[in-house]
């Protein structure tokens with residue numbers, strides 16, 4: 328049933344999805360990803376929080392400047408403000424937390440999970456647990472999750488589950504990059520401000536981020552890049568190009584935040 332839903336969700340892209348995508352455990356029930364219309368954001372103070380959370384997630388350097396250390400928006404990876412399957416959607420996440428984290432080797436809260444992306448993907452600083460900005464992001468994620476039962480998630484949580492090829496070739500990846508990526512992310516990997524995000528260099532994610540690891544980047548790229556023709560790369564090409572991008576310099580993860 329799950330496998331069927333996953334392949335329906337991705338048939339337009341010609342991708343065979345695994346039901347165990349991302350961190351999804353076989354025991355977690357998954358429902359189809361349905362994004363509520365913006366008109367259903369409630370009026371009043373809760374609606375204000377939801378809108379603030381959406382702004383932080385879609386324009387992080389502007390709305391969470393004090394905690395952001397690069398030019399990355401959450402929605403550069405959580406595409407469409409967390410509304411896309413296999414681009415780590417942000418619906419059906421708060422329904423699962425607190426959650427056992429294989430990275431931390433303990434149960435973590437949703438605040439800790441959000442801060443993991445702040446100290447790694449945003450190369451920034453953790454937000455206080457009960458700050459207005461933190462509660463706003465949670466309010467937005469709860470709004471995205473309307474109708475999803477507690478303990479359940481969405482089909483397409485996390486990233487595609489790919490089997491790594493036996494050999495990965497960053498030199499072949501360099502050629503793929505020049506042909507299929509550099510027009511947007513630029514030959515020097517710095518992207519185009521306001522159009523496409525950097526893939527390496529001082530304004531990119533640090534080396535502690537999931538996106539800086541070849542398997543996760545390959546899984547993201549396979550399902551989502553290039554945006555004009557997602558799913559067009561083979562699994563081998565996705566790994567090769569991820570290995571090339573991964574071989575480029577980027578900021579170092581600040582071990583002061585090792586509890587995240």
Ligand code: HEC
Nearest residue numbers: 349350399400401404415420441444448485486532537538
């Ligand atoms: C450079 C890419 C990138 C950026 C920027 C980024 N993230 Fe993530 N995020 C990821 C990846 C990769 C994962 C792990 C997906 C997986 O393996 O299932 C993740 C996971 C998460 C999760 C857990 C999802 C789940 O299903 O358990 C949350 C919540 C999250 N990010 C929130 C944020 C927020 C909020 C921001 C902005 C402050 C942000 N992320 C910025 C790449 C990014």
Ligand code: HEC
Nearest residue numbers: 403404507508511522523524525526538548552553554568
């Ligand atoms: C048409 C322009 C375009 C092309 C071509 C393109 N990208 Fe992207 N890429 C984007 C945009 C825009 C985003 C931000 C997410 C979104 O809005 O779709 C993005 C996001 C990303 C991210 C996650 C964010 C980050 O900075 O880490 C990665 C990784 C990535 N692209 C890799 C690639 C690779 C590899 C290729 C070539 C196979 C590629 N892209 C081709 C425009 C492009």
